[in-house]
Amino acid sequence: SQQGEEDPQALSIQEGENATMNCSYKTSINNLQWYRQNSGRGLVHLILIRSNEREKHSGRLRVTLDTSKKSSSLLITASRAADTASYFCATVGYSTLTFGKGTMLLVSP
Amino acid sequence: DVKVTQSSRYLVKRTGEKVFLECVQDMDHENMFWYRQDPGLGLRLIYFSYDVKMKEKGDIPEGYSVSREKKERFSLILESASTNQTSMYLCASSFRIGRSGNTIYFGEGSWLTVV
Numbered sequence: 001s002q003q004g005e006e007d008p009q010a011l012s013i014q015e016g017e018n019a020t021m022n023c024s025y026k027t028s029i030n031n032l033q034w035y036r037q038n039s040g041r042g043l044v045h046l047i048l049i050r051s052n053e054r055e056k057h058s059g060r061l062r063v064t065l066d067t068s069k070k071s072s073s074l075l076i077t078a079s080r081a082a083d084t085a086s087y088f089c090a091t092v093g094y095s096t097l098t099f100g101k102g103t104m105l106l107v108s109p
Numbered sequence: 110d111v112k113v114t115q116s117s118r119y120l121v122k123r124t125g126e127k128v129f130l131e132c133v134q135d136m137d138h139e140n141m142f143w144y145r146q147d148p149g150l151g152l153r154l155i156y157f158s159y160d161v162k163m164k165e166k167g168d169i170p171e172g173y174s175v176s177r178e179k180k181e182r183f184s185l186i187l188e189s190a191s192t193n194q195t196s197m198y199l200c201a202s203s204f205r206i207g208r209s210g211n212t213i214y215f216g217e218g219s220w221l222t223v224v
């Protein structure tokens with residue numbers, strides 16, 4: 001299985017701090033994507049990084065990808081209470097995609 | 110904006126009932142997926158479809174079937190609902206997997222309680 005595994009399972013920080021979540025996977029990928037899920041809602045796509053890219057930015061989000069270590073990280077800078085959600089990585093292979101179990105982020109005011 | 114619409118947000122069904130969960134997407138996506146999500150278990154793939162009338166089993170297909178008669182619609186069927194199928198069900202769609210840059214779009218989820 002090339003399931004992505006997020007780490008940590010849960011993260012609690014204060015507003016204004018940075019939040020870092022990691023994702024590890026097992027086999028070759030085409031691209032890796034990060035998703036956000038507010039409590040009780042569907043998942044929303046945040047950012048996609050291709051296998052030949054090392055870093056990507058989108059607003060306060062920064063994603064890195066290290067294919068040699070089969071790992072990715074999602075950094076949320078200057079976090080806000082509204083960033084409270086679960087974050088999932090999805091690894092996309094040639095014909096498959098697999099989600100990890102997610103990191104639950106709590107940002108306290 | 111891409112829209113994936115799940116027909117029911119909350120359902121309560123009795124054990125043994127036949128349950129239909131409907132999903133419609135408006136982006137002409139080839140792929141459609143059904144996941145269930147349970148606390149501590151993440152998203153688990155039930156079935157996916159890569160074209161009309163085509164379907165593939167996911168990780169947990171037992172107790173479920175699917176139907177894709179039209180490209181935009183993917184239905185999940187619980188032939189005889191059981192209490193262990195109480196869960197949140199998520200439908201998703203995308204262009205063909207492997208196409209560079211394909212994004213998966215999710216519906217809002219259907220909360221099913223089987224009593």
